[in-house]
Amino acid sequence: MDLKSKKILIAGAGISGIGAAALLGKAGIPAAIYDGNEALDQAAVVAKLPEGMEVSFELGEFKEELADKYDMLILSPGISIHQPVAQAFYVKNKPVWGEIELASHFAKGKIAAITGTNGKTTTTALVGSILREYYQSVFVVGNIGIPFTSVALDTTEDSAIAAEISSFQLETTIDFQPEVSAVLNVTPDHLDRHGTMEVYADTKFSISKKQNKDQVIVLNYDDPITRAMAEKATAHPVMFSRLEELAEGIILRDDTFIIKENEAGQRFDKYLKKLLKEAPSSFVYKMLRKKNIVLNGKKADGSEKLNARDEVKLFLADETYDKFAGAEVKESFPTTALDIVYEDEDILIINKPAGMLSQKAQPSDISANEYIIGYLLQSRALKETDLRTFRPSVCNRLDRNTSGLLTAGKTLKGLQDLSETLKKRTVKKYYLCLVAGCITAPQHLKGYLMKDERQNRVFISKEKTADALCIETEYEPLEVYQDVTLLQVHLITGRSHQIRAHLASIGHPIIGDSKYGNEKINHFYRERTGVKHQLLHAYRMIFADGRCVEAAPPDEFNKAICYANQNAIEQ
DSSP states (O other): OOGGGSOEEEEOOSHHHHHHHHHHHHTTOOEEEEESOTTOOHHHHHHTSOTTOOEEEEESSOOTTHHHHOSEEEEOTTSOTTSHHHHHHHHTTOOEEOHHHHHHHHOOSEEEEEEOSSSHHHHHHHHHHHHHTTOSSEEEEETTSSOGGGTGGGOOTTOEEEEEOOHHHHTTOSSOOOSEEEEOOOOSOOHHHHOSHHHHHHHHHGGGTTOOTTSEEEEETTSHHHHHHTTTOSSEEEEEOSSSOOSSSOEEETTEEEOOGGGTTSBHHHHHHHHTTTSOHHHHHHHHHTTSEEETTBOOOSOOBOOTTOEEEEOOOHHHHHHHHTOOOOOOOOOOOOOEEEEOSSEEEEEEOTTOOSSOSSTTOOOHHHHHHHHHHHTTSSOGGGGGTOOOEEOSOOOTTOEEEEEEESSHHHHHHHHHHHHHTOSEEEEEEEEESOOOSOEEEEEEEEEETTTTEEEEESSOOTTOEEEEEEEEEEEEOSSEEEEEEEESSOOTTHHHHHHHHTTOOBTTOTTTSOHHHHHHHHHHHOOOSOOEEEEEEEOTTSOEEEOOOOHHHHHHHHHHHHOOOOO
16 A cells, blocks of 8 residues: 555554654655644654654544545554544545554564463563574564554564564554464453453454465464464464473474474475575585485485484584574673572572663663673573573563562573463562651552553553553551651552552652652652652562562662651651
8 A cells, every 4th residue: 555645644642653653754654643632732742753744633522524534544552443533434444554554564574473461572572582593683562662663664674573462453453464473372351442252362363364374373272262263374373382292393302303293294305494494405415415414313315204203413513503593693791790689590589770671672772681691691500502592581570760679580490480470479579668648557459550651651540441450559657757658568460650650649659759759759859868769669579489588678768768767858
């Protein structure tokens, strides 16, 4: 579709909408932005767009006449396809695209698209790390935090893209065609938007609707819903399982590859060309002639039919195998003095300082994840060759300006065990925070959390609304000073900005919190104690097996407590 000939309306002036407008602007395509907020700061939106971009605005209550005025709609994922703005275009048979459809229209290269109810972010980050071992140009985008639209024009034919995609984003895909798709699992979620589990599952499965038989869809064999998707997939289904050994895949025993059931029956040379995908055919046959590649210990010419349990042995230098298997140059990792509070063979727990990212937000970022890998390499707990197939990763997240306990899996077992523990909430997580006002009694707070993508803020409501998430927070006062309180918070549900917003909603904002806090109080403590970050610290974890891990608060936290004990906030 030639978008330059279209009059385009973008619904939503948040991050996604601005990202779509910016992409169109860079491509030389004018657009209009619709937003229900009549008081929208148009100048602030324009400032985030490419200089000189033509943009107009349609503000206030939506009028169906707009569907006559414009040829197509770009819909932000936060707006349901059932909303009037989308339905008006659908009724008139006019295209409704989402940010993924728009980005893929301009993007080049190969896409690995990942969806599922749980595990999308971890899996996408891991896939991105694996891709970086084989490709020089790699982008990790989508619902993981980096809009696909922001990098689409930077991709080339040689690029590899790992994309985390939500069901909201999949509602508006049309011709999106990844080289590889993956549906990790499907469990009840977002039913207030999708209506039924059947619709929700179908929306997840639509990630593969334009794939062909030469492409791949990866499915979870352990989940009956995703397992059933293999029967109707147009792409080649590949299953994975944590519970049993499946027929498809590779078993590697040292430098010997063991042929599995689903690999049997094919010609040996075709198998080798898949294994050594970057090697020319002449190299493969040369290695066969010189007996540098043998089948069941004997010379082979490549025409042999493989049988299950056949053994393929490679007598190749590591550099040669890496080159032709698609390995990339070594990656360097930064090192810093980590405050390690617990470590065993499988997991690592650090006391993250405020100001450090848990995981990358941008490709150029250096996060705790990179520092942890650097530490493991330096301590020889990890080898560079191990990174070919597995990369250690943090399991829980803390806001950049929140300090405290951050867990990471050193091994696949550790990563899986920690992820399962956090998923099932069998670990109790406690925080310390210094809040404004005097609190004299414990309390168990319940409510609903909603996120405003435009402001990157969350809001707390006592009533259930569309797209709101249930939250629970417990707290008890440890020390009550003249006009502030030291709280211990037990985080029951772990939503974005939950503690900060929940406490602010009841009139007790965390001191130092620039987003939800009281600026007068923040200024007071900043001037007198040098507080630069929100005084929120993840200080204790109690595991189901009885292990208790604690991390001491940072100096600025202790300094503020000492001051609070001696002084009152000036009114």
